[in-house]
Amino acid sequence: MINFSLHCPQDHQFDAWFKSAAAFDEQQARGIVTCPVCGSSEIGKALMAPALSRAHSDKHAVSAGHPDQARIQEMLRALRQKVTSEADYVGDRFAEEARKIHFEEAEARGIYGEATREEVVAMVEEGIEFMPLPDLPEDRN
Structure with missing residues (x-):
């Protein structure tokens, strides 16, 4: 997805x-x-920049005060934990490794890491499927 x-x-x-x-x-x-x-x-x-770090954030939680907020955050933590425990961390080589997998130049496997805004836009345009890891409240501390 x-x-x-x-x-x-x-x-x-x-x-x-x-x-x-x-x-x-x-x-x-x-x-x-x-x-x-x-x-x-x-x-x-629209241009997207999933999971990019910024010095300051203009994001606001849309689920603040929602009755299921705590349960949803716990589910996101579990998802993130599953990905990070079962996938290979490739750091800032994420776009490069995702391309290799997409074009079958490397073995298909789960990876995670970081990408620049430009790399994200290029991957979307190339049809490379990926998704950002959930941004959790403790990430902003």
Whole structure:
């Protein structure tokens, strides 16, 4: 699964999950990806920068005060723990290693690491499937 940040010509922005980058392209070509606000089917991908570090953050938790917030955060911690315990950490070589796996130049395996904004954009454009690790509150301490 891959999550895309999307937008329409009216500059409405929203996220959507797809099985793959190819699935998004196929659904978009059929006109079934539509803006939830205005219904436009002229949808584009917005630039995304998953799991990038910043000196300061302008992110805000959207689930603050939600009754299931603690349970959801615990599930995200468990997901992150599973990935980091079962995948290979490749550090800042993430984009390079993901490309090798995608183009079958390296054995398929789970990896995690860091990527620059430019590397993330390039991987999305190349159809390389990946997803960011969950950002947890303790990461901001």
